[in-house]
Amino acid sequence: MGGFPVASLTLVYGEAETGKTTLSLQCAANCAKHGYKTMFVDTGGVFSSRRLSQIAPDDINEISELIILVRPNDFREQTAIVDQLSDYVNKSFKLVVFDTITSLYRLRIAETPSKTFELNRELNRQLAVLAQTAKTQRIAVLLNSEVHSVFNEAPVSMEPVGTRVLKFWADTVLALQLTDNPQAIRAVLEKSLIKPAPTTYDLRIEKTGIHDYPHR
Numbered sequence: 001m002g003g004f005p006v007a008s009l010t011l012v013y014g015e016a017e018t019g020k021t022t023l024s025l026q027c028a029a030n031c032a033k034h035g036y037k038t039m040f041v042d043t044g045g046v047f048s049s050r051r052l053s054q055i056a057p058d059d060i061n062e063i064s065e066l067i068i069l070v071r072p073n074d075f076r077e078q079t080a081i082v083d084q085l086s087d088y089v090n091k092s093f094k095l096v097v098f099d100t101i102t103s104l105y106r107l108r109i110a111e112t113p114s115k116t117f118e119l120n121r122e123l124n125r126q127l128a129v130l131a132q133t134a135k136t137q138r139i140a141v142l143l144n145s146e147v148h149s150v151f152n153e154a155p156v157s158m159e160p161v162g163t164r165v166l167k168f169w170a171d172t173v174l175a176l177q178l179t180d181n182p183q184a185i186r187a188v189l190e191k192s193l194i195k196p197a198p199t200t201y202d203l204r205i206e207k208t209g210i211h212d213y214p215h216r
Contacts, residue, residue, distance in 0.1 A: 003030070004172060005194060006094065006140045009131050011166050013145040014176030018185050019205045020144045021046045022055070023176075024097045026209040027142060029056040032066040036094035039068045041081060044103045047071075055209045075108040075119070082126045086133050094139055096130075101143040102162050123162055127169040143170065167191070184213045 004010045004027065012020050028038040029052065040047055047069055053060045072078045089096065105123050109116050127143075134141040145166055167173055173191035179202075189199040202213040 003027070004140045004142060007135045007138050008171035008193065009127070009134055009141045009143060009169055010172040010174065011143050011145060011170035012174045012176060013147055013166075014185075015147055015178060018176035018178060019203070019210050020176060021048075021099055022051065022205055023210050024099050024142055024144060025052050026055050027095060027140075028052075028067050028097060029063050029209075031095045032056075032063040033059070034094075035066075037066045037068060037092045038095040038097060039070060039085075039089060039093060041070045041072065041078070041096070041098045043072055043078060043098065043100055045071070046099055054207050057208075072104060075104040075122075078104050079122065079126065082129050085130070086137060089133070089137050089139060093137070095142065096134075096139055097142045097144070098130075099144040100146055101127075101166070102145050105162065106146070120162070120165070124165045124169075127165060131169050173197075185210075 012023060014020055024040070025048075028040055031038050033056070049064065052064065052067070056063045070081060072081055085096065102123070105119060109119055112119075130141050130143075133139070143166070145162070167190075170191065171193050172189070175188040175190055177186040177188065179186050183204050185203050185205060187201040187203055189195060189197050189201070191197050192199075203210050204213045
C-alpha cells in the first residue's frame with residue numbers, strides 16, 4: 001500500500017477488529033525506525049506497549065522513546081492538545097495520531113445533547129487546525145474514527161462518526177472492512193491525492209502488524 005502522505009490529513013475508519021490501532025502503531029514504529037518522533041493521542045485507552053513490542057520486537061526500546069503518548073480525559077483536553085500542537089511538534093516529528101478523533105466528542109454529545117451544534121462546530125474547527133498544522137509543520141496527521149450503521153441503504157453500510165466533516169477535511173480516506181475470511185480485512189482507498197480512488201487492497205492482521213494478503 002505504501003505510506004501516508006506528509007503535510008496532509010488521513011482518515012482511517014472501520015469497525016472493531018479491523019486493525020485501525022495496529023496500523024497506527026505500525027506507522028509510528030516505521031517513523032521511529034527512520035529517526036522521527038510520533039505524537040500518539042490516545043483518547044480511548046487503546047495504545048498498547050505490548051502490541052508495539054510485537055510490531056517492533058528487535059528495537060522496541062529505541063522506538064518507544066520516539067513515541068510521545070498523550071491521553072486526554074475529555075473533549076476539552078483534546079481541544080487544548082489540538083490548539084497547542086504546533087508548539088509541541090518540531091522537525092523531529094513526522095507523525096501525529098489521534099486514536100480516535102471522535103470518541104471524546106461522541107461522549108460529550110451523549111452528556112450534553114443540547115450542545116450538539118456547538119460541538120459539531122468545535123470538531124470542524126479542530127480538523128481545520130490539524131489540517132493547517134500538518135501543512136505548516138510538514139507532518140502526517142493520522143485520524144482514526146469509529147463507525148456507525150447507515151440503515152437507509154441496502155445492504156447496511158458503515159460510516160465514520162461525524163462523516164461529513166471528517167471526509168471534507170481529510171486528504172486521504174481509508175475504510176477498513178471485515179471480510180468473510182477471518183484471516184483477511186479489506187482496505188478501500190476512498191479518497192487520495194496521489195493514487196486513483198477507489199482502490200481496494202486485501203490485507204491481513206498479523207502479530208507483526210498489517211501486511212499484504214497473499215492470493216494463491
